[in-house]
Every structure is written in structure tokens, then in C-alpha cells.
Amino acid sequence: MYVPTDRYVPVFESFKAATMSRTTCQTVILVSCLDIDALCACKVLVSILRREQILYRIVPVVGYSELKAAWTALDEEVRAVVMIGCGGLVDLGTYLEVDEVEERKIYVFDSHRPWNLENVFGANEVWCFDDGDISDYLSKEQTAFQGLEKIRALRQEAGQDDETDSETDSDESTDADESDGEPEESASTVDAGEDAGGSGQPGAGSASPSPGSASPTPGSLRSPGSPRSTGSPGPGLRTGTQSVRKLRREYKATIAAYYGHGSSYSSPVVSQMYTLLTLLGDASTEELWLTIVGSTSLDTASPESYARLYPLLRDEVLRMSPAGPTTKAVADDRSLSIETDYRLFLLRHSSLYESMMNSTFMSAKLELWNQKGRTKLHTMLARMGVSLQLSREKWTHTDVTVKRTLRDRLAGISDQYGIGGVVREGVLRKFGYRGALTAGDCVEAVAALLESAHTTDVAAPAAATDRAHWTTNFWTGWDALGDIDLLHVGVGHAKRLQEAVVRTGTALLEKRLVRLLRVFRLAIVKEGPDLDLFANPITLARLAHWLSESCHHLDYRALPLVLAALDREADVYLVLGLPALRHSDDTVAPGPAANGFGQAFARVAEQTNARVRIDSFHSAMVEVRKDDLAGFLEGLTVVGL
Known part of the structure; x- marks a missing residue:
């Protein structure tokens, strides 16, 4: 479920009451250790916890495997787990095998999009802090999710399991054409806007976990059309009617379209922490500086997010430093x-x-x-x-x-x-x-x-x-x-x-090693004096953005970029995909568009025999075995974006 901005303080007070009930440490913070925004947000949160005298423990994690290992190692007395810069893309209830009987809650602050809708509208044990993205833009997805929840509950009551969905869906278009004269149930009986089991905010709805895949790609832990929550079906809803099947198709299409937009960034996580701090009345120059640094870190990856937030930060600086700079x-x-x-x-x-x-x-x-x-x-x-x-x-x-x-x-x-x-x-x-x-x-x-x-x-x-x-x-x-x-x-x-990034990028361009393929540009770094540096995801991202900008101004064809760098020690290639840059005369702000490589990489991994490791919190970054890179890239050109 999600926490809108006006609920930040009540939820924090509830969190505070639960974690201060005992003298032992009840709060664990799992923070992405390769993300400056998450780092700054964690420091702001720690300042809040210290002022409230709440005991805490910080556990930096690199990827999903470490996230799960850290979760498994938690003490039974831990009542609150705060995830910063991670957790929003996956169905946490399934991936972490969360037991709803336990009193432990998961609080998620994550700027990566898309949200996993199970976290947002389904699971009671997961509370996602909203920056306005959910409240303002996901009403259609909420209706679809809760409508599918009601239909699924009805099918279970009728003795039909989820496996029959896929069999039925393939014939639904044909059935619809052949059944024009068949009487239909009113669509209003399954409209999730009526009695859909809650608003998705804390205290509404219910959820029950079910097993799922352990793949950490957005939406892949559970089929978008199969929420694991089982709300109460509306009265008069009958399974198998044509209108119900049509609604189910529409709901599934809505959710699939949401996940299909690709990955992107929303407001920086640190800005949400600063909002909470401001609502508590404890903001200071130190936390404002951390908020500015964390927000500025997204200027390259998501310039539109930074441009939208900077005027607010500027006003806040002027408010907290009204006298202006001093020369002495x-x-x-x-x-x-x-x-x-x-x-x-x-x-x-x-x-x-x-x-x-x-x-x-x-x-x-x-x-x-x-x-x-x-x-x-x-x-x-x-x-x-x-x-x-x-x-x-x-x-x-x-x-x-x-x-x-x-x-x-x-x-x-x-x-x-x-x-x-x-x-x-x-x-x-x-x-x-x-x-x-x-x-x-x-x-x-x-x-x-x-x-x-x-x-x-x-x-x-x-x-x-x-x-x-x-x-x-x-x-x-x-x-x-x-x-x-x-x-x-x-x-x-x-x-x-x-300097190493510029040297390597210059060599790739001078030697014409940036190849133009059907749907993307490709560059592979497999030798050179600075090769070992690019085994680090942050350094590889530096080079990718440098190449993307250079190629964009050199050749105005709007094509995404795939960059692979050899990690000689691990015998794998670290592969990163970046979306095409927008032109300055586009209707939207210049900068990267939504990144579709996360889903493309997952599809290629499923359809080929390439040994691929998808573990990064950045869904468009994967590891591919050295011998399998050629097949992986070939599959990527076929699958497309």
C-alpha cells in the first residue's frame, strides 16, 4: 500500500510507536550503496531517528541478492525495515517471502519506476512512500489492479485457478466475435471504482502472500494480471460472462502498458525524506544541503526530475539563508x-x-x-x-x-x-x-x-x-x-x-568502435589501460552517458545505446542500456526518455541460453558471461525495445 504526502507524519508516528516499544534495536535500514541519492536520504533519515532517539542499524546492499540475504539475516525482534533506493521494482512480499502474521513492516523509499503494483495497492506489510506519482497518475492502474483482484477472487470461489486464465485469454477475442448475441453482465458489477476493497492507502485492503518467481525484474515476480491479494468480490459478479472477460482483458492491458513504459526516475528519494523532516518541523541547513546534493546526483540520469525540483530547492536556500552570502x-x-x-x-x-x-x-x-x-x-x-x-x-x-x-x-x-x-x-x-x-x-x-x-x-x-x-x-x-x-x-x-572516461570514449569514437545496429548503438570495451575501471557500475555509467551525449550531437538519429565492458577477473561483461536522448526541440524536456532495456534484457535472458545475471537495482544493467555476449546481443537485436 502507499503513503501519500499528507499521511507521512501519522505513518511516522505509528512507526515510532512500534519501534520504541522495546529497548533493543527494532529498525534496520537497507540502503543501496551505489546511489548518492540513497546515501543522502539515509543521512537525513538518520538525523530524524537520532532526534527521536530511535535505535537503528544501517546495512548497505549492492543488489537484490544482498537485499534478500540481509532480510534473511534479520533478528526476529526487528519490527521495521526501511528500504532506501531499492525495493520498489519487485513484489517484496513474494521475493522476500514475507509472513503477514509477523508484525514486521517494510517502508519503501525508491525513485526507480515503475512501481511494482503489488507493493502499492496490495500488500499490507509493505508501505511505499508516494511523492505524488501514485496519487496523481496511477488511478487507472489502481482501478485495473483492484478489478483483477476481485475477478481473481471470484474465479477462486468458482473453483477456477489462475492457470485457466492463460488458456481462456487466447480464445477471448474469438469468443467475443462469436458471441455478439449473447446476453452480457453489466460492466459496473466489476468496476474496481465501486467497493474495490480500499484506496490502497495504509489501513485499507488486505493481502495474502503466494509463492512466485525470484527474478528481480519489474513486474516479473508476479504476472501483472495476477495480483496476490484476494479482495471481496462485488455482489452479482458472475465469472465467465463476456463483459467480465472483456474487463479482465482491459485491466490486464492497462497494467501491461504501465510496466511496458520502461524504467525511469521520479523525484529523488532524499526530497521525500526532506519533506518528512519539514513536516516534523526539524529542517536545518545540513539536511537541506544533503537534499540538494542528492537531487543534483540525478541531473545526468534524469535531468527533467532535477529541473523540476531545483526551483523549490532554490527557494528553500533563500528562505534559510535570507541574508545572502557574506564576503568575510x-x-x-x-x-x-x-x-x-x-x-x-x-x-x-x-x-x-x-x-x-x-x-x-x-x-x-x-x-x-x-x-x-x-x-x-x-x-x-x-x-x-x-x-x-x-x-x-x-x-x-x-x-x-x-x-x-x-x-x-x-x-x-x-x-x-x-x-x-x-x-x-x-x-x-x-x-x-x-x-x-x-x-x-x-x-x-x-x-x-x-x-x-x-x-x-x-x-x-x-x-x-x-x-x-x-x-x-x-x-x-x-x-x-x-x-x-x-x-x-x-x-x-x-x-x-x-580522464579515463574521456580517453576510453575518445578511443571508441576515433576507431569507429561504436556500431550502429538496427535498433540501438553498441560499444564494447574489452581492452585498454583503463579497462578494469569499468567493472564498476558507476564508472561504466559515466562512460555510457559520455558516449550517449557525443553520439547524440554527432548523429541526430534518436537511438539508444548499449555499452558492454569486460570484467576480466569475473570473466563476465557488465552490460548497460541507456535510452535515446531527446532533442532540444522536443515537446518534453531534453534528456533521456524512459528506459526499455530492463524488460528487453529479461526477455532475451528467457529466450536464449545466455548466462545472464540480473541483480542490480538499476534494471537496465546486467552481467553476461563472456562467451555468451555475442548470442545475447544478437537476441537483443531480434527482441528490440
Whole structure:
């Protein structure tokens, strides 16, 4: 069931009462350890729990297998499990084999879409926190889900099991044509809008678990047309009538269409946590900063979500810092301010030239991966009145006049060079005498700490992250969010990782290794000095977004991208699918569309003999055995999106 925004506080008070009834730890937080948004949301939740003096334990998890292992290992006295950045895509009641008799509740905060409708409208033991997505947009799906629940309950009472559904469905279209003169039951008798067994909110409806598949793909743990809840059928409903069969087909089509839209992102999880904190009246600058960082982390994967949320965050910064920025440094100054920002990579921590060369935005717009593009960059700098020597100076040593006028200089040539949007607003946080960081720089630093080896030595090379070290890196990123020294370490790692991404991406484009297939572009990384880095999902996603942007501006055909990188140690390929980028003149905001690769990968895995491991919370990322990659990709071209 779902929790709308106006129910956040009552549900939290219920959670608080249940978990404070004993002196032992009653709350366990399962958080995705490869997700900055989830990391920031967890820190906000911890601040709430500490203020309420609620004992808790945090368990970082990498994928679904670890999620299930962590669930199985829970102590019997645990009464509340909070899932952050995970859990929304699967039928948790079935996958985790939840016993409804137990008093344990699962609270889900997840920005991945689509929701598994069983969690949202069926299971009493699972409470999904709504960011407005369910209340505003899923009324049709709720009607279909609850209607199927009633029909299924009636069929069970009539002694017909679910297996007969598939046999009947194949003949229903024919039956409908042959039975035009047959009297029909009124459709209103099965309308889920009447007496459908509750609104789907806490306290409404009932659910009973039934066994299902353990596949962690959206909707695959249970057939979309077979909810496991069994509500009370409406009076007068008779199974087998033509109108009932027609309604069942319509309901199934509605739910199938919802799952068929592909995966996407909704509002950041951290924004829901901040909403809860605000409703409790405990918001502070520290939690606002975490909310800004977590939201900014989605700027690449879901720019429309960030663009929709940024004005609200901006207003919140101005509300909590009404006096504006101060010019005089103060030792304990942790204030936030709205400053001019740029789509340049870590500008404040490198040179202008290096920042432009490593920027995904500038590299795509100017085609900096080839000599022609680099020449164009040199010409652009000259037109800006910035010499190459000056542009290569570290930003902290750059002429103050250039710093103050950079915005106007870039704005003056942006139309000519097609780099409109390079100048934008951002949020800056001060760390007393020790410096200041923008939210974008903080995201890059924390992401690098999650990617890099578990070391804080700036001089150490950024090596591939072994799975055994991911949890350690999670805690390093956790500490870094409040420690500018660790953030500076992360900045160093981020620069090396981005340079590796640019090197590898440039090599793929120069050697024409990005192949154009029937329905998608394909790039395979199987050699090179930086190969081991791309065994990490976050680093692979960096490269995928870099390639996707470059290909989009190089060739305006809107095609998705499949990127595979060899993990030599595990002898598998890590495969990531990205949707086609939208054009700037589309009716919707530019950026990635819904991602259909999650379902496509699952279908290919079912239809071929390829050994595929689907375990990531990101449904469009899978592992494929090295010897099976060719067959998997061939099957993907046949299945399509």
C-alpha cells in the first residue's frame, strides 16, 4: 500500500510507536550503496531517528541478492525495515517471502519506476512512500489492479485457478466475435471504482502472500494480471460472462502498458525524506544541503526530475539563508548560497582548459574527441579573450578578472558555438576557512569515492572497485558528505576517473568502435589501460552517458545505446542500456526518455541460453558471461525495445 504526502507524519508516528516499544534495536535500514541519492536520504533519515532517539542499524546492499540475504539475516525482534533506493521494482512480499502474521513492516523509499503494483495497492506489510506519482497518475492502474483482484477472487470461489486464465485469454477475442448475441453482465458489477476493497492507502485492503518467481525484474515476480491479494468480490459478479472477460482483458492491458513504459526516475528519494523532516518541523541547513546534493546526483540520469525540483530547492536556500552570502570568512560558516555555476567539470579544482576538455557537455557540443573539435575550442577561447596559457592555469591562480567575467564571455559566444546552457545556477556551501564546494562538485567527489578503491591517498591510482570493498566505499562516501578533506580526496579521484572516461570514449569514437545496429548503438570495451575501471557500475555509467551525449550531437538519429565492458577477473561483461536522448526541440524536456532495456534484457535472458545475471537495482544493467555476449546481443537485436 502507499503513503501519500499528507499521511507521512501519522505513518511516522505509528512507526515510532512500534519501534520504541522495546529497548533493543527494532529498525534496520537497507540502503543501496551505489546511489548518492540513497546515501543522502539515509543521512537525513538518520538525523530524524537520532532526534527521536530511535535505535537503528544501517546495512548497505549492492543488489537484490544482498537485499534478500540481509532480510534473511534479520533478528526476529526487528519490527521495521526501511528500504532506501531499492525495493520498489519487485513484489517484496513474494521475493522476500514475507509472513503477514509477523508484525514486521517494510517502508519503501525508491525513485526507480515503475512501481511494482503489488507493493502499492496490495500488500499490507509493505508501505511505499508516494511523492505524488501514485496519487496523481496511477488511478487507472489502481482501478485495473483492484478489478483483477476481485475477478481473481471470484474465479477462486468458482473453483477456477489462475492457470485457466492463460488458456481462456487466447480464445477471448474469438469468443467475443462469436458471441455478439449473447446476453452480457453489466460492466459496473466489476468496476474496481465501486467497493474495490480500499484506496490502497495504509489501513485499507488486505493481502495474502503466494509463492512466485525470484527474478528481480519489474513486474516479473508476479504476472501483472495476477495480483496476490484476494479482495471481496462485488455482489452479482458472475465469472465467465463476456463483459467480465472483456474487463479482465482491459485491466490486464492497462497494467501491461504501465510496466511496458520502461524504467525511469521520479523525484529523488532524499526530497521525500526532506519533506518528512519539514513536516516534523526539524529542517536545518545540513539536511537541506544533503537534499540538494542528492537531487543534483540525478541531473545526468534524469535531468527533467532535477529541473523540476531545483526551483523549490532554490527557494528553500533563500528562505534559510535570507541574508545572502557574506564576503568575510568565518570559521564555523556552513551557509548555503545561490551562485553562478557552469557545465564544466570541476572548474574550481582544475584549469579552465582541463575543465572544458573533461566536460561531457562541452565534449559533445564541440566534438572535443577529435582534432577538429580541439581546434574549435582554441578558437573559442581566443574569441573569449582567454589565451591558451591563461586557460591552462589552475583556477585558483587564474586572473580574477577572467573569473568575474567568465559568465559574460561564455554567454557572448554560446550561440555561435552551440553551447547554450553552459552557464546556469548552482548551490554553493561554505566550509568555514577550509573552502567551499558546489553541489555538483560534491556529487562528483562522492561518486568517485564510491567508485574508487577504499583508499584516501590522493596519490594512489584509482583502481577498479572490488565488490568486497563497495560497503567500505559507502562508509567513506558517508563520512565525506560532512568532511571537506575527504571531499577533496574525492575530487582528485574524480579527475582521474573522468580522464579515463574521456580517453576510453575518445578511443571508441576515433576507431569507429561504436556500431550502429538496427535498433540501438553498441560499444564494447574489452581492452585498454583503463579497462578494469569499468567493472564498476558507476564508472561504466559515466562512460555510457559520455558516449550517449557525443553520439547524440554527432548523429541526430534518436537511438539508444548499449555499452558492454569486460570484467576480466569475473570473466563476465557488465552490460548497460541507456535510452535515446531527446532533442532540444522536443515537446518534453531534453534528456533521456524512459528506459526499455530492463524488460528487453529479461526477455532475451528467457529466450536464449545466455548466462545472464540480473541483480542490480538499476534494471537496465546486467552481467553476461563472456562467451555468451555475442548470442545475447544478437537476441537483443531480434527482441528490440
